[in-house]
Amino acid sequence: MRALFKARRPVAYWLAISWLALIAGLGLLGPSLPLPYSSSTADLLAIATPPSAPHYLGTDALGRDVLAGLVAGARRLVSISLPATFLAAALGAVLGGAAGFWGNTRLRLPVAAAGGLLAAGWWALALPGQLLALLLALGSSLWLSLLLWQKTPRRQPTIALPVDSLVLGAGTLLGAVPRLIMLVALAAGPPFTTYQLLGLLVVVAWPEPARLVRAEMLRVRVQPFIEAAWASGLPPGRIWWHHALPAASQSLRSLVPLSLAGLIGLESSLAFLGIGQAPDAVSWGSLLAAARQEPSAWWVAAVPGLALLLTLLALQQVATAAKNR
Amino acid sequence: MRLRRFRGKRPIAWLPVRTSRGRWLLVRLARAALAAWGIASLVFVVSRLLPGGPEQFALDGAGEKWGGASAGHVAQMQQAARQSFRHRLGLDEPIFYVTRSPAPAGWHWHGRHNQYHRWVVQLLHGGLGQSYRDGQPVGAALGRALAYTLPLTGSAAVLATGLALYLALYLAGAPGGRGRALVRTLLGGLQTMPLFLLALLLLLLLANPDGLNLVPAGQVPNAATSSLSQVLSYWGPRSLLPLLSLVLAVLPSLALPLAAALHHELGTDYATTARAKGLPISRILRRHALPNALIPLLTTLTELLPSLVAGTVVVEVVFALPGSGRLLAQAAATHDYPVVVAGVLLTALVRLLGLLLADVLYFTLDPRLRPLA
Numbered sequence: 193m194r195a196l197f198k199a200r201r202p203v204a205y206w207l208a209i210s211w212l213a214l215i216a217g218l219g220l221l222g223p224s225l226p227l228p229y230s231s232s233t234a235d236l237l238a239i240a241t242p243p244s245a246p247h248y249l250g251t252d253a254l255g256r257d258v259l260a261g262l263v264a265g266a267r268r269l270v271s272i273s274l275p276a277t278f279l280a281a282a283l284g285a286v287l288g289g290a291a292g293f294w295g296n297t298r299l300r301l302p303v304a305a306a307g308g309l310l311a312a313g314w315w316a317l318a319l320p321g322q323l324l325a326l327l328l329a330l331g332s333s334l335w336l337s338l339l340l341w342q343k344t345p346r347r348q349p350t351i352a353l354p355v356d357s358l359v360l361g362a363g364t365l366l367g368a369v370p371r372l373i374m375l376v377a378l379a380a381g382p383p384f385t386t387y388q389l390l391g392l393l394v395v396v397a398w399p400e401p402a403r404l405v406r407a408e409m410l411r412v413r414v415q416p417f418i419e420a421a422w423a424s425g426l427p428p429g430r431i432w433w434h435h436a437l438p439a440a441s442q443s444l445r446s447l448v449p450l451s452l453a454g455l456i457g458l459e460s461s462l463a464f465l466g467i468g469q470a471p472d473a474v475s476w477g478s479l480l481a482a483a484r485q486e487p488s489a490w491w492v493a494a495v496p497g498l499a500l501l502l503t504l505l506a507l508q509q510v511a512t513a514a515k516n517r
Numbered sequence: 518m519r520l521r522r523f524r525g526k527r528p529i530a531w532l533p534v535r536t537s538r539g540r541w542l543l544v545r546l547a548r549a550a551l552a553a554w555g556i557a558s559l560v561f562v563v564s565r566l567l568p569g570g571p572e573q574f575a576l577d578g579a580g581e582k583w584g585g586a587s588a589g590h591v592a593q594m595q596q597a598a599r600q601s602f603r604h605r606l607g608l609d610e611p612i613f614y615v616t617r618s619p620a621p622a623g624w625h626w627h628g629r630h631n632q633y634h635r636w637v638v639q640l641l642h643g644g645l646g647q648s649y650r651d652g653q654p655v656g657a658a659l660g661r662a663l664a665y666t667l668p669l670t671g672s673a674a675v676l677a678t679g680l681a682l683y684l685a686l687y688l689a690g691a692p693g694g695r696g697r698a699l700v701r702t703l704l705g706g707l708q709t710m711p712l713f714l715l716a717l718l719l720l721l722l723l724a725n726p727d728g729l730n731l732v733p734a735g736q737v738p739n740a741a742t743s744s745l746s747q748v749l750s751y752w753g754p755r756s757l758l759p760l761l762s763l764v765l766a767v768l769p770s771l772a773l774p775l776a777a778a779l780h781h782e783l784g785t786d787y788a789t790t791a792r793a794k795g796l797p798i799s800r801i802l803r804r805h806a807l808p809n810a811l812i813p814l815l816t817t818l819t820e821l822l823p824s825l826v827a828g829t830v831v832v833e834v835v836f837a838l839p840g841s842g843r844l845l846a847q848a849a850a851t852h853d854y855p856v857v858v859a860g861v862l863l864t865a866l867v868r869l870l871g872l873l874l875a876d877v878l879y880f881t882l883d884p885r886l887r888p889l890a
Contacts (some may be wrong), residue, residue, distance in 0.1 A: 236555055365559075368552035369864045370827035373845070377560045380849040380857045381567030445805045457711035465834055466529075467849045482715055488727045504709040 205445070205513045208506035213502055219270030222263045229257035231264035231474040240489045241485070249495050253486035258479065258495050265476035272386060273459050277452040281444055283394065284401030289437045291336055291359035292409025300350040359406070363377060363399035371396045371458055379468025389468070393455055400451060408440040415439070421482035446515035455509040460500060474501050542876045549872050553865030560861045561636060564854045565612050601640040606649060607632060618889035627726055636858075645862075647856035648848075655859045659841060666833070666840035669756055670825045673763040677821070681771035685764075685810075686802055687780035688772070701773075708769035712828050714763040724758060731757065735885065761833045767821055774817060814882055815875045822871035826864050 218225075229235060234255035235247070243250040249258040266277060290299075366374070374396055384392070412418060413436060421431045463469055463477025476496040483493035603609045611627045614634065639646060645655040684704070688697055707715070724732045732754050782788060783806055791801045829842030837843075841860065848856035 198703075232537060289662050294575060364548060364552045368549070368556040368868060369861055370823050372830060373825045373861060373864045374556075374560075376830060376845060376849045377857050377861045378563060380564050380854060453709055457709075461711055461713050464717075465831070465846055467846060477713070480714065482719065483721065487721055487725045490721070493721055497718070500714060501710060504711070505706065508705065508709045513594055 202513075204509055208509035211502055211506045212510070215266050215499070216270055216274075218263050219266035219268075222267040225263060227257075227260050227263065229260050229418065231256065232472045238320060240486045240492070241508065242489075243491055250487065250489065250491040252482045252492040254482065256474070256482075261474045261479045262476070262495060262499060264474040265479065265499070266461075266474075268475045269356045269456060272390050272393065273452060274308045276390050276397065277448060277455050279390075280394045280397035280455075281401045281448050281451065284398040284403075284406045285437065285441045285444060287359045287398065288402030289406035289409050289432065289440055291356040292406040293436055294353075295431050296354040297352045298354045299353045299355050301353055322456060349425055356406075363402060366396060366399050372461055375458065375462055376465070376467055379462065381468075383470045384468045385470075389459070393459065396458075397451060397455055401447060404443055404447055405440050408443050409436060412436050412440045445517075446511045449507040449511035449514065453504045453511075456500070456504065456507075469483040542879075546869070546872055546876070548868050553862070553869055554770075556865055557858060557862045558633070561633065561854075561858050562612060564857060565608070565632060567883045590864060600878075607635065610635075636811070640862075645859040648856055650848075650851055650856075655855050658844065658856070659859055659863065662839060662841040662844045664692060664755075665752070665838055666829050666842060668825075669759060669763070669832075669838070669840065670822070670829060673760055673767070673825055674821060676760070677764045677767045678818075681768055681775060682807075684768070684772040685775035685779055686799075686807070688796060689783065689802060689806075690777040704769040704773055707765055708773070710768045712762065713831045713835065715766055716759070716832050719758050719762050720835055742748050755836070756838065759838060762832055762835075763825060763828050767824060770824075771817060771821065775810060775814050778813055779806050782806035782810050808882065812879070815878050815882075818878070819868075819871045819875040823868040826867050 194408060235251060235257065236255050238247060238251050239255045240253050241247055241251050243258075247259070249262065251257055252304045254262075361495050369377075378392060417439075418431065418436055421435050426435075460475065460477035460480070463473070463475040466478065466481060469475075469478065476499060479496040480493060480500075483489070483497075484494065600609070609889050611625075612633060613631055614628070615626055616631075623803055636646065643656075644814055645659065647653065648658060676690045684700065688700060691697065723820070778801060783801070788801055788806055791805050792798070829840055831842070832838070833840040833843040834846050841863065844856060845860035847853075848860065
């Protein structure tokens with residue numbers, strides 16, 4: 193904590209941090225704030241009124257309170273974009289780290305473990321209800337194989353798991369169309385629930401951190417301290433998890449704010465287009481979409497637009513500071 | 518590089534150092550084509566697995582017609598209507614070659630009688646299917662929409678590239694200065710701004726009936742009767758703001774890396790030699806540094822076309838242009854799966870085109886990369 197304050201930061205950095213803290217606070221405390229109006233109900237007596245006493249930031253063309261919408265949008269940010277970013281970064285770090293560390297040929301499983309994997313897969317396909325058992329079987333066979341890996345005699349037949357190709361292939365597949373098109377296409381069905389939207393954001397966002405961590409891992413893997421870990425006879429899983437992955441994940445610090453900014457932009461774009469959204473869901477994007485119905489009501493566009501822009505600029509500032517550290 | 522930890526038996530044959538660069542690029546293209554097909558298939562299967570298919574949407578308003586009948590009768594008739602609707606669209610067939618059904622439980626092989634096989638065969642014959650909404654062929658609708666989108670994205674790509682070259686040369690021309698700092702800050706701000714916010718800002722500032730209005734009112738010209746000049750004079754001013762927002766949205770991602778690359782090239786030995794000879798900085802930048810700095814930019818160009826296509830989805834909705842982006846957005850809002858899948862396929866093909874273009878440009882710009890054969 194002292195190191196954090198000792199480092200000389202520009203004023204812009206502290207402004208950015210305080211703005212982000214304000215938005216996060218609004219989002220977390222949203223439901224318990226004493227707001228006079230809720231975000232989804234319309235005040236039909238005050239349609240498109242400029243900022244004044246009962247509606248402090250005005251109302252939109254449908255009579256919805258802009259201040260309440262702002263708070264609801266901040267809540268959506270904290271509950272969807274933020275967890276999606278961290279989940280995507282974690283998933284990307286694990287997958288990219290495994291791909292860079294083991295490559296296509298170095299993760300060799302004993303044939304027995306592969307047989308177990310195959311059997312578990314077969315069983316799962318026939319009985320999808322038993323998901324827990326499948327996960328247990330997968331986990332234990334992976335763990336067992338990692339445990340046995342170093343102790344297997346050379347003669348015992350092993351097969352290589354092409355982690356690198358699998359991860360890169362999945363990334364290529366997801367990168368074949370831009371993320372917005374992908375989300376729009378998948379939103380063609382019924383409206384997303386919160387968890388579905390979160391999951392989809394994670395799915396479209398993980399390849400970016402994975403690529404970065406994989407590249408870093410290729411560099412870290414040949415560093416002397418990893419060589420020393422191999423030489424001291426540590427099991428590979430332990431070297432990967434305890435020594436290589438933390439070092440390779442350092443570069444994520446400046447990527448995570450940018451990635452969060454990207455996901456906020458993506459989620460707001462979807463909300464702005466009104467695709468895959470529940471009809472009563474209010475976010476900054478949907479507020480901005482409402483601004484088109486009444487072009488003279490400048491406050492409907494200015495308030496959420498400014499909030500969105502300031503948030504994204506603040507995240508960019510934080511990313512720059514993290515990179516220059 | 519140490520080789521001690523290298524345990525693989527096979528030498529890494531697919532790396533570019535081992536084979537000719539040309540073959541590697543071919544492999545890259547093939548991989549991208551495979552990914553395009555894979556993503557379209559994924560969207561096809563997932564969209565048909567989702568609950569609440571198109572018949573739900575189409576028959577939602579149909580309940581009132583049977584107002585006189587009893588509730589049970591209405592439910593029966595709705596069920597029948599749903600069945601016939603699904604049968605008409607071919608949705609009652611199995612989705613994929615194998616599906617899992619609850620009764621009799623287990624996996625079933627359906628052979629060629631499934632929706633996916635029909636779609637692939639149709640695609641190989643050049644057909645994209647028919648829209649669920651109006652029964653029109655998707656290819657024709659997409660073609661009509663592309664007549665608006667292609668000029669828009671094409672001119673946006675050309676304009677953005679030209680402007681990025683100019684701005685990067687300007688930024689790299691001298692180390693400091695207030696003007697350059699301002700341009701840099703503006704570009705950085707634009708880079709974080711989502712496209713919809715930018716487009717909305719331009720719309721509300723420059724095409725506002727209560728404020729400054731650059732877009733004059735006018736009759737929509739009939740494509741069959743009106744002349745080319747009429748069509749141009751109607752759509753010209755209307756595509757100005759969409760064009761501007763697309764260009765501004767992709768400009769930072771082109772200009773900033775190019776400026777950084779130019780800056781890097783200016784620090785190399787050949788640039789120092791050129792300066793020692795007494796060449797002016799602008800000439801060094803244009804004739805010596807730029808060709809070398811352009812090569813890393815080509816990778817960015819690959820992503821330029823798909824990001825422009827993604828941008829049209831937003832821009833055409835904001836400015837109400839009847840292009841392919843708005844077609845895709847409307848199709849997604851109305852559960853029109855064939856149009857959605859066609860849009861995804863189109864975008865993936867555009868990315869493939871971008872890859873191909875970048876590869877051709879690589880070979881043209883850098884003779885070292887040309888295959889020997």
